[in-house]
Amino acid sequence: MVPLTLKEQLYPVKRRLRAERRVTLRIPAGFSFKRGGTKNFGPVVEFFDWSLRNVPVEIDFTGCSSANYQALALVIPYCWHLKQMGCSISFKFDKRTEQSASRMWGMMGGHGLFAVTTDLSVNFKSTDVKPLIAIRNPVDLKAALDRATDFVSKFGLEYQKTLRYVLAELLYNATEHGRREFTWRNHRLNTPAIIQFSWYEQANEIGILVADVGIGVHAHLAQAYPAITSDEEALRLAIQPEVSGTFGRHDPYTNRNNAGMGLYLSSSIVRRLRAEMHLVSGNSVLHVSPSDLTSHSLENTWNGTFVLVTMRLEQSYQFALDQMMHELREQASAEVSARTNDEQEQKHYLHMYNYFGKNADDKQAAISYRNRHLLPAIDEGKLVVLDFDGVETSTHSFLNALLASPIRRLGLSAYKRLKITRAKADIRETIDYVLDDNTSPEGADPSKYDDGDHKSAGAHER
Structure with missing residues (x-):
């Protein structure tokens, strides 16, 4: 019998020590933003532990019998974060039931989550009905916009144009202001943003998630507005015209001719379409709806930003994007002018x-x-x-x-x-x-x- 080498003798010891250090994160039985007919982000955000460093982490799907695709999609950028923090990641799945989170993960193409961060030639192999796309460059952005507009093609050109515009602005924000770099094989790469959208036929609505693990809205705006003291205040400020973009009042940014209108226009369009938008960054949530604008704090945090847009599609609802944009820009211009004059x-x-x-x-x-x-x-x-x-x-x-x-x-x-x-x-x-x-x-x-x-x-x- 050939004697074992020292390395072979130590392997069982290392494996046991590794198992003892392993942290298991169990996705809860109900992993969804919807609670009692309303959106509640607390139970989902509480799942994510941002303190983990240099430990093995197991994501356990087996106890989750009911999940929401947008909530489940957040696990992907979170895993990217863990890997960048020196953690090794494994998954425990259960595919015995049709509605399990394990099967949903497969439908979104979640098994390829690490390949898409380093190989620009591949993206998530998601199903046509539950698309998930990593956004790393203009090619990905165009692909995401094309697939999103296909979802609403039967509702007319104006819905397609409007949805495309809103998503383009949200994706620009995620890729430009939510940027986060990491090192792979001596190369500096950008952590992707993600977009996931689902068509809920019974409710006749589309749900869209755009998420990143970048610096967050507060840190981004603090470059120009250092007096901001909370995530909640930053979110409210971000949807004001000419605040969050490249050429804001203090002009600290350099790379894109975004005049700070993206979130303002997107949130205003969402209101006019009788849709809803939730912005989550840090420990706060901002809810934009046709009737109100409210915000509140969360017990836990999302280290980055995600935006959830819920749009009910109504063929009888008539609107014109060009006219809407003209009115919103005029309103923004008047507000910015008044604000500037009043400052002076x-x-x-x-x-x-x-x-x-x-x-x-x-x-x-x-x-x-x-x-x-x-x-x-x-x-x-x-x-x-x-x-x-x-x-x-x-x-x-x-x-x-x-x-x-x-x-x-x-x-x-x-x-x-x-x-x-x-x-x-x-x-x-x-x-x-x-x-x-x-x-x-x-x-x-x-x-x-x-x-x-x-x-x-x-x-x-x-």
Whole structure:
């Protein structure tokens, strides 16, 4: 019998040590953004552990009996991240049931996830009904846009043109502002972005995911806006015109003539199509819909950015992309012009619709904006201009949260330093009530406001 070499003798020991170090990440039984008829990103984002370094990682699919294709697609860029962090990755599958996550992974072509990062001649071998595409260059981008427009071909040319435009802008953002490099065989390569889309026939809607593991919206915008302190604030700022692009106000970028209109136009088009867009970056989610614009924080984070667009396709809905784009660009031009002029004239300008949506009723967002922007602007002696064009409704609690503390700080001068434009009569009436209530000789009545808001306002005055 030939004696074993030292290397052969040590192999079982290394294998046992490796097994002891292995971290197993189990995809939960239900891995989907949809919870009770609404989108809930928390349970999906909680799966991803970004702290792992230089350990074997096993992704276990066997316990997942119900998954959403877009949620499952996020595992792919996450695995790219793990590999770049020195982790070796293995998968545990169960193909016994038709609806299992293991089979869905195969339909998307997930088994080839590492080859597409280094070989530009290959892409995911996904099925025609559940396409998944790695975006590494203009060829991939065109292929993705062609396949997406095929999905909506029966709904007419305008749907095709519009969807193509929205996706092109989202993919440009992912590849240019979500860029992340890695080294492979002494070469520097870019980590791909991904796009995955699915047609849900019963709901008559298309779901589209664009995802990357780049620097994230906050870090990207901080290059030009270093005062941003949270992911939530960065997401709200990113959809304002001429903010997130190449030639933003501070012009820190160099490579593409993107005037910062991509996310603004995409989100505005989504609203007009009566669709939904969710932007997730870091620990925050921004929801853009026809009726409102809301944001909230997550317990965990997504280290990068992903955008989910859900579009209901209606043959009876008539629109013209060219006319829509013309109107949106005119609106953006007017807003940017007003913002620029107001900066030069010591004014603080806020377009309420673009920041809070058609129904301005998110009280926490109002408090956040008040503390981050309105109170500092008042301390700097600026005139505050609130433009309500496009806002249909706004609640008393929202307007009080936004304006009560600034009004108290200004006193009677609030009537000169706060300018309200293009507000509907009922909104204007509520603002007048808040003004009167907070400038009366007796002061505001604390019983009219909840403790948290009233205490918060008082804290700023001390």
